Amino acid sequence: MNFASVRIITDNVEGLIAFYEHVLGVTAERPAPVFAEFVLPSCTLAIGHTQTTTLFGVDAENVAEAMNHPVILEFHVADIEAEYVRLKTYIHDWVQQPTTMPWGNRSMLFRDPDGNMVNFFQPITKEAIQRLNDRH
Template structure:
């Protein structure tokens, strides 16, 4: 089994796509007006408009209603990403911090309120843990 993607459902697809294009520094693929994908080597971040929900089962998901998942991206330099994104991110949940498990991280919310974590392993143990994952 291969982990393929995480999909966010939103009422404002264009706004969320533009946000993640700025955060990720890549353009989304738009195979349909109601769907976008950021295809990366490690995984795909998909964004679907709430109009697509009936395709999965009426009421199966609700746009902008997540408080249990963190969307995480491994980066090379958390502090550099923080400086790059400072003019763009309105509210930081966590400014650059080294976590107890050895990752340096910044956390913020996307326009729909989803929590986003940019992190880099910085301690010897964390670096070993992530060796070969990228």
Template sequence: MNFASVRIITDDVDRLVNFYEKVFGVSAERPAPVFAELVMPSCTLAIGHSQTVPLFGEGSAVAADNHSVIIEFRVHDVDAEYERLQPFIEEWVKEPTTMPWGNRAILFRDPDGNLVNLFEPVTEEAIKRFSGRD
């Protein structure tokens, strides 16, 4: 089994696509106006309009109602990302911080309120834990 993607359901696909294109520095693929994918080497972030929810089962997802998932991405330099993202991140949850498990991280919310974590392993143990994961 291979992990394919994480999909965010939203009422404003264009707004989230624009946001994540800025965060990731990649252009989204748009096979339909109600759906987009940001494809990166390690994962794909899919964004679907709330109009697509009935295709999966009525009430199976609710736009902008996430309170339990953190979307995480490993980066090369958290502090540089923090500086780069300052102009357009509206809600910072955590400024650059080294976590107890050895990752340096920043956390912020996307326009729908989803929590996003950019991190880099910085301690010897954390670097070892992530070695071989691409």
């Protein structure tokens, strides 16, 4: 089994597409007006309008409940400091500027326009680099 994608459900499809195109540096694929995908080498980030959930048999009331559950989207980057410089004036909701974490990653966190947490990280210790390399 392979992990295929994460899908953000939103009423702000166009806003999130513009945000993630800028942040990820990838143009969204748009197979339908209510759906977009950012195809990355490791996974796909999908954006779907809340109305798409009815196709899965989920009513609007259950979507609102599910949207209250926290998630952090995490992206491994080659140079955390360069990413910070690139994004520091674009991001309006910083949670944490680049900080070295106890497990050996240098990490920065911010929120997308819907309030979802996004973490860019770079392993910097020998152990953290090895842990990431062991997964590939």
